[in-house]
Amino acid sequence: MKPPVFDYQDPASVEEAVDVLARHGAAAKVLAGGQSLVPLLNLRLARPEVVVDINRIDALDYLTEESGWLRVGARVRQRRLEREGDVRRTVPLLAEAVRFVGHPQIRNRGTVCGSLAHADPAAELPAAAVAVGARLVAHSRSGIREIPAEEFFTGPLTTALRPDELLVEARFPCTGPDWGWAFLEVSNRHGDYALCGVAAGVRARDGRVQDARLAYAGAGPVPVRLRQAEVALVEHADLEEGIRAAAAEARRVLRPDGDLHASSEFRRHLAAVLTARALRLAWSRASTCSGGAHA
Amino acid sequence: MTTRWLGAPIKRNEDPRLLVGQGLFVDDVQLPGMLHAVVLRSPHAHARILRIDVRRALEHPDVLLVLTHADLPPSLREPLPKLIPHPDLKHHKTQYTLAPDKVRHVGEPVAFVVATSRYAAEDAAELIEVDYEPLPAVVDLEDAAAGRPALVHEDIGTNVAAHSVQRVGDYEAARARADLVLARRFVVDRGCASPMETRGVVAQWDPRARQLTVWDSTQAPIPIRNGLAALFGLAQKDVRVIAPDVGGGFGPKIMMFYPEEVLVPLAAMRLGRPVKWIEDRREHFVATNHERTQIHHAEIALDREGHILGVRTVFLHDAGAYIPYGLIVPIVAECTLPGPYRIPNYHAEFRAVFTNKTIVSPYRGAGRPHGVFVMERLLDLAARELGMDRAEIRRRNFIQPHEFPYDVGLIYQDNAPLVYDSGNYPAALERALEAVDYPRWPEEKARYRAQGRRVGLGFACYVEGSGIGPYEGCRVTVEPSGKVYVATGVGTQGQGHFTSLAQVVAEALGVDVRDVHVVTGDTGAFGWGTGTFASRAAVVAGSAVHLAAQAVRQKALQVAASLLEASPEDLELADGQVRVRGAPSRSVSLGEVARAANPLRGVIPSEWEGPGLEATRYFAPPRGTFSHGVHAALVEVDPETATLRFLRYVVVHDCGTILNPLILDGQIHGGVAQGIGGSFFERLVYDDSGQLLSGSFMDFHIPTAVEIPEIEVIHQETPSPLNPIGAKGAGEGGVIPVPALVAQAIEDALDDLELEILRMPLHPDALFELIQKATRRGS
Amino acid sequence: MRIEGTETLHAPRDRVWALLDDPQALASCTPGMQELRPTGPDEFEAVLSIGIAAVRGTYKGKLRITERTPPERYAVQVEGTSGAGFVRAVGVLELEDQGAQTGVRWSGEVQVGGALTLGSRMIPGIARMLAGQFFQCLDRKLQEGSP
Structure with a gap:
């Protein structure tokens, strides 16, 4: 488990980094926290010719709130989302979801943008990004573009990023008033990839659900937002009926693959169970106006 | 007054050194001019080797040596030594140092590369071209026993390495007069130890003194020394084997030989330079021995008061691709099955079967968890059938304290009669039941149920053969x-x-x-x-x-x-x-x-x-000594997500005279954690082509501190009369009864579903399926 | 691992068949195909650079057309080896005449060995994605005109 030979570059600025990417294209691979890339290198499953280490780029180390958006630079470690109290207020779903990512040691190194760019279909942060409608900022020599999360994930481990682009920032919209959020997942062991995970958001007003968000991890080749289930929830005047309808919708629509840990059938069952549980939790948070993740 | 040392809870002498990183593990051995080795392993479960071409690897500038089977000295071209023969073991097939013409499991060594660094050695190993002709893989144990879909060793015309029968009394006669006969098929699947330190070997040859020094993460340095001396034609005094600090053994680190234990010294002698090989975790999953798969067709015969008249088990034991360690595991399984109970008539029969999987040799428990699982499950199901309390059925069958020494009537793994030396089985059960307040459990359970929680109580008894x-x-x-x-x-x-x-x-x-x-x-x-x-x-x-x-x-x-x-x-x-x-x-x-x-x-x-x-x-003890114990636990089941949470875990443990209760507690805690791992988390999953799908810690789920509950240990001391300090073994009791206990606890938590858990380990997907089936049956 | 799917190609079945029957056209639509050298009737040596994102390897191996029933059924067997392990796959395509377009029912049986087994949970998704790319490419070629 030693990697094959690769060239190592550690640019100090975004401009230098995108220059390297422009020169090497698909032969280059960006290293941030290394929690996925380094094992892949050591297993010789990944064989980039050039590893572009962005850990020297101080300009990418920011976590700020700006005009209704939480901006997470590419060097921000996952641990900061749970450590910095403001995240719990601004994007509570993110603060809750991140605690399911591996273990503290992994979150101390792993970056938020790294997890998004790696695009593991069972990972938590991509599902959270899809649920809240995050936007991903890609930088290349030809400029900057923003990609909505739902268009960003195109397949397992595959994103809309071009080989010459660097994901420099993820932007998460701050939660609106009356919203409550919850992230739940089932894994046999805490910290594993989810057998199934659900990110849920509910906007409550006058004792009714006005709006909802539901996105799933481990339920398909990419994180899935399930608008049918959201609609089913909002359409029902009775909350419990709505929750049941949303759960049934999840079971009906999702077609996850089975693997050694869970059959497709079990995953669909879990999606339905977690849909109901997450919606109830999100509802309780929305209707008590606390909005978000409780520690 | 003189200070009493024996039995005192003393902190460990070795810990200050280990905790500050001053241990000496094999990978800490650094010698001038040391080279690094890599093993090229078979990616196929079963295949003929048509051609091996090492030329490109030899051309690598950092490579000093590449070995294939053809390059080995004659003594190493033969299969490696037969470790523990047995009269019933007809086909004692042992593995090769490097595969000659056929590979029989994923991970079997095919070539050995020595270079100036591990990196270069891995690069060069990729340059070796091997043409394989894949053969049908023998994966399913029952198919294998029937010779399907292929023979692992064609020359013996069968996949059955051994057929063995032991009898006590007359089971058939007992069955004929029984009020209740209950038969089930029990499955225990593969597991492995996963020690923190993988295997490793460093060898140094002094050509002037003609002395070989080997650092080896083995559990048996002296047999390794003796074996190396024989293979290389050296005097035993000129071979020194050091097992320095070893980061966990649990059984699989006792072998003679793993191929690397021969290849590394051979390379050091050929090259005149020290050579190091450290097994990486990926190799470990396929190249270090596994255990556990057995399929038991078991039967119990009882009278209507719940007295056991007889037990029969006919089982298949998965040996893996070779069987160097002989029949130890199946023998221990059949000898542990009777446990603390009086079983006047017992029929135990097994077939040890070759499959295209990693070799099987003892892993902590070594057949004991299997035997206990089958026996305890039979008693649970019988109690249910007879409408009897599960503690009561055990009480009625315990061997009593005055009956020692108690001759079970079998021959144990040390070829000596299986005679329990001492113990107090009823007392251990009562202590455990008292600790979890068993008499009040129905009310407790109802209280949980009223809160919408499904909590089950499980307990299991065992006797642990040790100290042979x-x-x-x-x-x-x-x-x-x-x-x-x-x-x-x-x-x-x-x-x-x-x-x-x-x-x-x-x-x-x-x-x-x-x-x-x-x-x-x-x-x-x-x-x-x-x-x-x-x-x-x-x-x-x-x-x-x-x-x-x-x-x-x-x-x-x-x-x-x-x-x-x-x-x-x-x-x-x-x-x-x-x-x-x-x-x-x-x-x-x-x-x-x-x-x-x-x-x-x-x-x-x-x-x-x-x-x-x-x-x-x-x-030199005349025979083994027998520890025993009872575990009890409260387990919460979430029937919607098919996941478990342990709320309480109590161990009553009797291993004779206690040398150090702190160390003993540590042994038990670790054992229970490993037992829980092997009951609901850790799984070695193979696909139909014999590929191990769960070959990394991403998929092989060792439970962490989050999943393992606090473990309460209650010590009972019934000294052994067979040795001067009265001690009995304590290494495996933590693991042994856990699968049986988990099964009982889940059944208790979901008693309305009337589940029958007949397979271990479980995992959420399997539990989901059981719940689904039961729910469909009920509706 | 077994995966399957259905696709619609926007051309009559005879044209689809003609395209499938042309190894070079086939090769040009196979994701990552770098070389395809005939070694005998219906047998080829192939070099493929397959994978996704960083998980990509160069596989050397053989491709064999094991069944050809014009214009309905087509089966291939592929095996390749790389530093990360091996892939063996059997793929079957069945073409259904739908007039101006053609329905394709495809299935594959994929077997992997070596380090690739660690990614087994993602292989069906990846295989479907690669199959999708393959059919998109075929469809593009068909719509461009010349078969």
């Missing part, structure tokens, strides 16, 4: 500094021998335990012994240590008597001094006694039997 022979030895030396040096042949893999064995010596010699330095696992320090396995180190080596320490004590008294001009009977040993009882000012230090025992001039009295304060003694 043939022998271990020990040398105890007191130096003039007053420090005591102890050398024994058993290796240590984290069990705390540096402390527990030191306590035995400290107790005998009245010295501080921190002044007793234990050396284990270095054939240069002590060259006689067999190894650390079958929960035997404390029992067998501990007894040898006791005998040697007592001999040194006698000599110290003798020598001090002449120094103090007193009679040996009037002397006592305490605080590192030999002193006249009642006159503490008349004393000499033990160091002074040691100096006096090794004078530069003068005469050594013949009754001293030689110079120095030193003695070597051996202990």
